[in-house]
Amino acid sequence: MKIANATILITGANRGIGRALVEAALARGAAKVYAGARQPEGLAFADPRVVPLALDVTDAASVAAAAAAAGDVGLLVNNAGVAEFGDILAPGAAESLRRQAAVNVFGLLAVTQAFVPAVTAAATTGAGGVIVNLLSVVSLAPMAALAPYSVSKAAAHSVTGALRTALKPAGVGVHGVFPGPVDTDMAKDMPMAKAAPIDVANAIYDGVEAGAEDIYPDAMAAGVGAGWAQGPKAIEAAFAAM
Numbered sequence: 001m002k003i004a005n006a007t008i009l010i011t012g013a014n015r016g017i018g019r020a021l022v023e024a025a026l027a028r029g030a031a032k033v034y035a036g037a038r039q040p041e042g043l044a045f046a047d048p049r050v051v052p053l054a055l056d057v058t059d060a061a062s063v064a065a066a067a068a069a070a071g072d073v074g075l076l077v078n079n080a081g082v083a084e085f086g087d088i089l090a091p092g093a094a095e096s097l098r099r100q101a102a103v104n105v106f107g108l109l110a111v112t113q114a115f116v117p118a119v120t121a122a123a124t125t126g127a128g129g130v131i132v133n134l135l136s137v138v139s140l141a142p143m144a145a146l147a148p149y150s151v152s153k154a155a156a157h158s159v160t161g162a163l164r165t166a167l168k169p170a171g172v173g174v175h176g177v178f179p180g181p182v183d184t185d186m187a188k189d190m191p192m193a194k195a196a197p198i199d200v201a202n203a204i205y206d207g208v209e210a211g212a213e214d215i216y217p218d219a220m221a222a223g224v225g226a227g228w229a230q231g232p233k234a235i236e237a238a239f240a241a242m
């Protein structure tokens with residue numbers, strides 16, 4: 001699908017990659033961009049095509065209200081996410097995983113289920129029919145310092161594949177995005193080279209427009225993707241050493 005003239009919902013649109021996805025969609029000529037945020041009153045987009053939408057992906061009532069208010073969504077971007085540093089053997093690892101899975105897995109699934117009617121309808125009219133899930137390179141193999149986060153993102157990767165299979169008969173395309181480090185609040189304590197959010201956002205839309213099911217939107221991600229295609233064990237070993 002093309003971003004030009006599309007009606008798009010981006011979750012977690014108030015900062016980071018989500019905010020960049022809004023800006024890139026506007027620059028590419030999107031017709032309407034629903035900017036999902038827990039506190040939409042804090043959104044500061046001047047463009048009249050941006051529609052602030054209250055959306056906490058962990059709150060069933062919030063998700064239902066958002067779906068009722070935005071029935072014309074043709075492209076859903078599940079971007080909202082949380083990340084905590086932590087070792088898999090730390091005493092609080094299970095609780096950390098629960099907190100992160102609530103957003104990164106169950107939130108993603110709840111929002112997707114709520115918007116499937118809209119996205120499916122858009123697929124039949126040619127107005128869209130696409131879902132994009134923000135995963136991570138650590139969906140493919142765990143990083144020791146981000147172990148519970150990695151587990152949540154691996155689960156989100158599996159959910160993405162299951163959704164792709166389930167929605168294919170309806171003509172809905174499901175894309176997984178596997179970024180490396182991106183220069184946002186989430187990665188502020190990661191001392192490594194990071195991609196710019198706007199470059200990642202544009203690479204995501206390039207991937208959607210090209211029909212790429214797996215999108216590696218930055219240089220580090222592209223390297224991991226190429227390594228993954230050769231065999232996952234090398235990626236697992238490299239990440240374990242980080």
Ligand SMILES: NC(=O)c1ccc[n+]([C@@H]2O[C@H](COP(=O)([O-])OP(=O)(O)OC[C@H]3O[C@@H](n4cnc5c(N)ncnc54)[C@H](OP(=O)(O)O)[C@@H]3O)[C@@H](O)[C@H]2O)c1
Binds near residue numbers: 079178179
């Ligand atoms: N940055 C990276 O290096 C990196 C790398 C790979 C993948 N990713 C993924 O890319 C996505 C965006 O990350 P980011 O770097 O932009 O992170 P970020 O700067 O920390 O922003 C996270 C966004 O998610 C929102 N969010 C968190 N919990 C939410 C909830 N319960 N309901 C609705 N929104 C919620 C936040 O809203 P509030 O402001 O209300 O908290 C914020 O808008 C995430 O899925 C992340 O896992 C990031």
